[in-house]
Amino acid sequence: MKRAIFPGTFDPFTIGHFSVVKRALTFMDEIIIGIGVNDNKKTWFPTEKRVEMIKRLYTNESRIRVEAYDNLTVDFAQQRNAKFIIRGIRTVRDFEYEETIADINRKLAGIETILLFTEPELTAISSTIVRELLQYGKDVTPFLPEGLDINL
Secondary structure (H helix, E strand, C coil), X not given: CCEEEEEECCCCCCHHHHHHHHHHCCCCCEEEEEEECCCCCCCCCCHHHHHHHHHHHCCXXXXXXXXXXXXXXXXXXXXXXXXXXXXXXXXXXXXXXXXXXXXXXXXXXXXXXXXXXXXXXXXXXXXXXXXXXXXXXXXXXXXXXXXXXXXX
């Protein structure tokens, strides 16, 4: 069983995140979308709502689980018997950051990180930008996966 964690804040879950999950399902048996709880981060949607939105999005996909966690990602992965962490990369800056974390996670727990480069047409999309658009009352549906209901 090849199980991976796809960690993030997912505030909200964008079409970029959706693309990473879809592509990772081609080589993983199961993916746990782990919504990290970070009390220092100001979020738009409460954790419980993010969990519910993403669960509903994947209702018909038995290989996806969605859970919140409030510890180190590497510890969460070990607790769920995941041998891999999936991360999406949009920029060189993302790569440098993720490389450092991947090295630490491998040393701490032997967990490998698989980096998937964002599809070129999605590189400008981020949860931060979507939150800013929401703040100003803009329509964000072009940046969200079809079927993600942010009005739960």
